[in-house]
Amino acid sequence: MVGVNRDIFARHADGTRVERVADIIRRRAAATPSLVAVVEPHRSTTFGELDERSSRVAQALLALGVGPGDRVAYIGANAPEFLEVLYGAAKAGAIATAVNNRLAPPEIAAILTDAEPAVLVVDQPSLVPPAHGVPHVVTTGPGYEAWLSAADTADPLVPVAPGDTAVIFYTSGTTGRPKGIMLSGDNLGQALATMHYDMELTTTSVAMAPIPYFHISGLGLALVANLNGASLLLQTASGPDELMTLLSARRVSHAAVVPTILQTLLNLPRSRETDWSALRYLVYGAMPIPLPVIRAATDVFGCQFLQSYGLTESTGGVTVLWPQDHLPPPGKERRLRSVGRPMPGVEVRVVDPVTLQDLPAGERGEVMIGGGHVMRGYWRNPEATAATVVDGWVRTGDGGSFDEDGYLYLHDRIKDMIVSGGENVYPAEVESVLTGHPDLAEVAVVGVASARWGESPVAVVVPRAGREPDEAEVIAWCRERLAHFKCPVAVHVVEALPRNASGKLLKHALRATYARS
Numbered sequence: 001m002v003g004v005n006r007d008i009f010a011r012h013a014d015g016t017r018v019e020r021v022a023d024i025i026r027r028r029a030a031a032t033p034s035l036v037a038v039v040e041p042h043r044s045t046t047f048g049e050l051d052e053r054s055s056r057v058a059q060a061l062l063a064l065g066v067g068p069g070d071r072v073a074y075i076g077a078n079a080p081e082f083l084e085v086l087y088g089a090a091k092a093g094a095i096a097t098a099v100n101n102r103l104a105p106p107e108i109a110a111i112l113t114d115a116e117p118a119v120l121v122v123d124q125p126s127l128v129p130p131a132h133g134v135p136h137v138v139t140t141g142p143g144y145e146a147w148l149s150a151a152d153t154a155d156p157l158v159p160v161a162p163g164d165t166a167v168i169f170y171t172s173g174t175t176g177r178p179k180g181i182m183l184s185g186d187n188l189g190q191a192l193a194t195m196h197y198d199m200e201l202t203t204t205s206v207a208m209a210p211i212p213y214f215h216i217s218g219l220g221l222a223l224v225a226n227l228n229g230a231s232l233l234l235q236t237a238s239g240p241d242e243l244m245t246l247l248s249a250r251r252v253s254h255a256a257v258v259p260t261i262l263q264t265l266l267n268l269p270r271s272r273e274t275d276w277s278a279l280r281y282l283v284y285g286a287m288p289i290p291l292p293v294i295r296a297a298t299d300v301f302g303c304q305f306l307q308s309y310g311l312t313e314s315t316g317g318v319t320v321l322w323p324q325d326h327l328p329p330p331g332k333e334r335r336l337r338s339v340g341r342p343m344p345g346v347e348v349r350v351v352d353p354v355t356l357q358d359l360p361a362g363e364r365g366e367v368m369i370g371g372g373h374v375m376r377g378y379w380r381n382p383e384a385t386a387a388t389v390v391d392g393w394v395r396t397g398d399g400g401s402f403d404e405d406g407y408l409y410l411h412d413r414i415k416d417m418i419v420s421g422g423e424n425v426y427p428a429e430v431e432s433v434l435t436g437h438p439d440l441a442e443v444a445v446v447g448v449a450s451a452r453w454g455e456s457p458v459a460v461v462v463p464r465a466g467r468e469p470d471e472a473e474v475i476a477w478c479r480e481r482l483a484h485f486k487c488p489v490a491v492h493v494v495e496a497l498p499r500n501a502s503g504k505l506l507k508h509a510l511r512a513t514y515a516r517s
Contacts, residue, residue, distance in 0.1 A: 086213075319339045430457055
């Protein structure tokens with residue numbers, strides 16, 4: 001077990017600790033009402049305005065009969081209205097429910113049926129499925145503005161306990177029917193602490209993340225920006241070149257990116273001529289960045305890098321690969337393949353997935369997470385909660401191991417492990433080798449049925465620009481570096497790997513597609 005379960009909370013400008021969602025905007029507006037909270041291409045919203053409009057939302061909800069514990073759902077793109085509904089629901093004692101606006105109507109209908117919201121706020125009427133069953137639907141724009149203008153501006157100050165459910169996020173459904181994850185104000189107050197204390201966000205910072213707010217990492221950045229009085233930039237880029245212009249012209253100081261975008265930006269010639277003086281932090285996740293790329297990015301951008309690992313069930317990130325870890329001392333370069341060490345206040349274990357006994361450093365098992373980040377449970381699903389939260393510890397389903405210095409390395413989902421001819425094959429190990437191939441930009445390895453071996457590894461790859469990978473050559477290249485039973489028996493070239501709206505790789509989709517390879 002690594003990490004210490006300490007009482008660590010993010011704190012408001014007045015020094016009080018963050019325990020309730022509504023207090024984030026209340027106390028920030030009291031401290032800096034005229035500072036800009038949200039920047040869009042054609043408008044901006046101050047903290048004072050966001051506070052007042054969220055109070056109007058709260059009063060409008062109360063007028064509709066919404067009470068403590070009722071759900072208020074939002075379906076739409078990142079916008080100030082999402083934050084208004086989030087804070088407004090919190091002020092009314094209700095539970096904000098974030099729904100993925102990229103889902104198909106039947107999927108949205110299933111979530112609405114499960115959550116049973118009293119009110120649905122949506123930015124496009126087409127997102128509202130037929131026979132949705134929601135008593136009140138409000139569409140952003142004129143109808144939403146009329147709804148707010150008829151409401152009082154006073155904060156209703158409905159009492160809320162720190163341990164009450166504040167928000168519900170729905171799982172991506174990669175393993176079956178989406179489940180509602182209940183997070184409390186306490187959960188969020190502790191989860192925001194690391195970003196709050198260690199990312200140097202101030203009232204002069206500009207934060208940008210093209211991550212949907214229905215994803216915990218997207219909401220986390222928005223909340224910590226609000227908490228610290230930073231401006232939140234809500235502007236999207238159509239491609240890497242436009243993204244580069246946006247980051248520089250808007251003087252973005254804190255940005256969240258995926259590693260492949262980072263490499264793409266570096267490949268643009270003008271990246272070395274662009275003014276990056278405002279950029280202080282680039283935050284990434286999902287996959288490691290090779291040391292040569294980190295070194296090149298450090299030279300070009302001149303900023304610090306931070307990686308985090310976590311789940312919605314753990315209220316987001318629980319480990320951090322700190323900036324100093326990104327330029328490791330000689331002999332410690334492998335740390336860049338890790339997801340860092342546990343955050344302060346978080347306990348992380350690697351256990352035998354059957355006995356749940358702790359394993360020593362170097363041995364692979366299942367990652368478990370404890371501490372104040374652990375969700376309250378799954379909405380109306382005690383059976384799934386009991387299977388996932390054991391004695392206060394979240395079973396992540398992720399395979400991992402610690403090294404002797406306490407760095408955590410991920411080795412696939414437990415269920416993604418391939419058993420080929422009685423041998424365990426960890427896809428992440430094979431993917432790590434294949435991503436070093438000069439023709440490959442992205443790699444995913446899955447197991448498919450084999451009459452002879454039970455299962456065999458198959459690689460699905462995205463080529464680098466201008467490259468045409470040869471299947472036989474890629475397999476031979478892998479066999480030079482790994483035991484043959486670990487190497488793919490087939491290589492499939494695709495334009496893009498399937499991902500959900502949160503960017504999570506959909507390996508079950510790959511297994512279904514290539515089941516008969």
